[in-house]
Amino acid sequence: MRQVLSGLIDLAARPQQRPQEGPQGQTLNRQLYNELRGAILNGALAPGRRLPSSRELARQLELSRNTVSGVIDQLAMEGYLQVAQGRRPVVAAARPALLRGKPAASGASRAPPLSHWAKRLQKAHWPAVDEGPPRPFQPGLGDAREFPHELWARCLRRAARMAPRRGTQAVNSPPLQAALLKYLVEHRGVRAEARQVIVVPSAQAAIELIARVVLNANDLAWLESPGYSGAAAALEAAGARIVGVPLDASGITIGDRSERPRLIFVTPSHQYPTGRLMPVSRRHELLAFAERAGAIIVEDDYDSEFHYEGRPVAALQGLDESGGVFYVGTFSKSTFADIRLGYVVVPEAYVEIFERAQRHSGQLAALPVQDALAEFIDDGHFAAHIRKMTRLYGERRDRLAHVLKAAAGDFLSVAPPSGGMQLLAYLPRHLDDRDVACRLQHAGITVRSLSHHFTGRIADRGLFLGFAAWNDVEIDTGADMMREALRRLLR
Ligand SMILES: Cc1ncc(COP(=O)(O)O)c(C=O)c1O
Incomplete structure (x- = not known):
């Protein structure tokens, strides 16, 4: 033609x-x-x-x-x-x-019009973009190779076939709300009704949605320092004034602070990134402070499925009597990163506005995928996977801690965590951990600097390493590469 x-x-x-x-x-x-x-x-x-x-x-x-x-x-x-x-x-x-056809010539001079929100987003130091396939010891990853994809595919197929018969206009799948609640009550001591379980594409989406629903521009938000930069990015984008609150051995310090934050973001079960556990006395102190200040608490329980020493402490949400705690969780750690499912248990008074906010913002998760996950949980596959991975990740944690001590114990002080998927290796204060992380990156190893996680004063230096996604050979090879790179660096 x-x-x-x-x-x-x-x-x-x-x-x-x-x-x-x-x-x-x-x-x-x-x-x-x-x-x-x-x-x-x-x-x-x-x-x-x-x-x-x-x-x-x-x-x-x-x-x-x-x-x-x-x-x-x-x-x-x-x-x-x-x-x-x-x-x-x-x-x-x-x-x-x-x-008119051709795209604008490259180097077009006009800056694209951006909202204040997008400009704040441009300035946020998050997310860190890791190019190419993941490599040791990138934090935040589980081992997707170990997930029972065949079983999951069966659940997905069944849910897809059931879709024409569902006949609801639900935002959140009732079977998943029920299955999740049962799991959270049993394993995390959460107290709620199923309708309070809101399903979203990720924990990040949950934090974003909470920020939109609760915060106004210039509202004060407290964040643990060091803490999760993803939360800082979401709260900042919502226009909040972020204050980094230092930690002590029990987690976020409250003391006699007179500020009245509107939102307090914490990771009490396994502080991110230090791995500290907030004891029950500090939990009560925090809840009482939040109630006095009129603040809501966002409890991010991102990786509590994996605990290697006894049972984990129950969720802060279960202790709350005032209806002020949002409990956030994710499946991206416990199943595989690409599943894109997270959730937030919202206080009863927020259920309706959250469903509205979900519809309005499009923060919805595909219903057939939600139904498939409900079946995956109800049939016991999720619990079996968590049991298997807890054993495996516990071994990998020990292995990485061991090989790091052997390879670089002179200047890395390794603290194996009691749970989760990553460990922190402290560096002497005089070493710039950002520089070390950058040099390791060039040597083929991905780690995050501890400094990167502080809001305000940097109180410690260290490297944050993921151990869950790597098998024994990958851990050993990665540790060897690290030893060589650190030796060159410190020469
Ligand atoms: C502390 C913490 N909270 C939340 C998240 C976000 O999880 P998701 O992938 O579901 O957004 C992460 C991801 O790494 C995390 O480290």
């Missing part, structure tokens, strides 16, 4: 043969449309140029008259051609602005 059309364009050639099939299965209609539109956009068919009549074009191209007329009508409707009864179509004088 292209040949025929270029013939048409230089008015010389005649059709050689009728096209049988368009490129990549395009219909003849679509092919003709694309060729004519392309020729108009690139100027080969200049404005004012008359085309042959649709009858003549159909004859030349050996296409049906209907096909050709349909394409001409379409191009006329979009403004590329002008048609009039009894006259041959003519290429329009001005090309439609929106379809």
